[in-house]
Amino acid sequence: MQLIYLRLGTNDLEKARAFYDATFGVLGLPPSTGQFDPPYLMYKIPGGPNFAVGEARNGEPATYANGGTIMFTADSDDQVAAWHAAGLANGGTCEGKPEPKPRANGAFGAYLRDPDGNKLCCYHGVSFG
Template identity: 60%
Template sequence: MLLKSIRLGSNDLARTRAFYDATFGTLGVAGSTTPEGYPIVMWDLGGVKFLLGPARDGQPTTHANGGTIIFEASSQDAVDAWHAAGLANGGSSEGDPEPKPQARGAYGAYLRDPDGNKIAVYHGLAMG
């Protein structure tokens, strides 16, 4: 089985585009090429698509309680830059950049995006 995409909710696509273009840019991911006015914004993460958009039922989006999406960084400096870019673009910190004991000392940081979705980035994280 192949993971094709991950979609999160967003109530403000312009704000979301600015946040993820800035944070993903620190990780070497190109900005969203989704046209303005399109009902979602999307990034290509090396084959897996990362999408954000409004809820299909027309209600305000909410974030997952207990859900976190983790991305990989090439260095500790990239983790630091990602966290700083997130804070500068409407995100809030859920964990400063540092070695994380829950990740066997891998260097990571956590943010909430402007819609409250919890995301993280790690350098040196071994899964499993």
């Protein structure tokens, strides 16, 4: 099995674009440039699934998953801190400042909510397995 696509909802595509272009740019991804109908943003994650953000297709307001978190990795502690700062500067809110996280065996991480309330985190030095 392979996960190839992950999509989050947004109620304001341009706010989402500013947030994700900035936070993903810090992690080395180019801005979303796709033109889709209905409109949504698409980011190609090297070695991972495509990551999309768009309005709910049923026309209802987008909502976030209570208890859901999406994790990204960074190449350094400084990159985690820059990811967090870029998110705060582009409409995100802090859910955990950049620091070593005891629950992750001291790996350096930070948490944000995007402008629509989706919870994201970014870590350096975390391992699973």
